[in-house]
Amino acid sequence: MATPNIPLWEVFIRSRNGLAHKHVGSLHATDATLALQAARDIYTRRGEGLSIWVVPSNAITASDPAEKGMMFEPAESKIYRHPTFYDVPDEVGHM
């Protein structure tokens, strides 16, 4: 008999206070409580985090890699959005 599928969760961990939660991987669990416990065991065995988020994988909406160009290319040509685009004379010092 095939093993029944158990839902997939994505795990996010905040490594120190002040830093954002970062995606570290995924795991299988039947509910949120077990997902948190499994995340603790799988992803924080060496003090990697102070806070864990678990999110059902199917709750994430992702951008389509095939539409990468449409999504991100418009920003590439706008170099005037970066501070290095502007010339400030050396005499002015750090700005």
Next chain:
Amino acid sequence: MYTQALNTSDAEDRHVEDADRAAQFQVRIDAEDRIEPNDWMPAAYRKTLTRQISQHAHSEIVGMLPEGNWITRAPSLRRKAALLAKVQDECGHGLYLYAAAETLGASREELVDLMLAGKAKYSSIFNYPTLTWADIGVIGWLVDGAAIMNQIPLCRCSYGPYARAMIRVCKEESFHQRQGFEIMLTLARGSEEQKAMAQNALDRWWWPVLMMFGPPDKASQHSDNSTKWKIKRFSNDELRQKFVDATVPQAQFLGLTIPDPGMTQNEAGNWQYSTIDWNEFNAVLAGNGPCNRDRLAARRKAHEEGAWVREAALAYAAKRRNRQAAA
């Protein structure tokens, strides 16, 4: 810990694929771009990686068995705590890797079922028994040492999720090798009996460990695609040589003898080992090693005896969902 000779790629499988997309894909690989789960990829790339990553995951899980054998008999609380932590790490490595394999479109349950049915391979090294405590030392020192040689280049593998999983695994692996070497050092500096036990373990594990790197380059027909796709960055023989060169001085430090009297150092400083008995390797891969049946039987038993836990957890989650829906 362990990936090995299983990293062979599937034969040409590109008959109906768009040649333009395949060419664009290769351009990305050549530019050291990382491939991510939803990107287009050739079917053979997907198949090769699914097999390699899932077999690597199975190896981590089956690899818990030979070491688990000594947890209750570890010689001190310090050794026992370290071994428990190591075996727990192996389980974690298996889980990271199953998750990486799943990004390619296979479910973990389906991959595990294939392994339990005997249709998927795992590293041949775990089909050898751990007869004495010294075997735990040798596994950490050499088996994990060989695995690190294999896995460091995989941190730069072209498939993003696999590379990221390997970075995590490699960080944890270094503790494994050091705890193994420390066990060996303690035995090597102990009584005559302890030293003999360490030597005996090295004698039994040396050749199987060299086999972990897979068939010699001239006999492996499948590496071409894996190399072209930058899944594999060094050949089996290159990695084996690096491992031998790193290990010989460590054995000398321990005062142990590598069971290869014909071994010589060439002018370039490389240690040249004698011919490996590939018949033994093939027999173990074919299911006829000393522990193949035991390992599979142990995994099946654990899986079957855990079935009620999976069912109960799913039933509880369903009950909670229904109650919430009714409220």
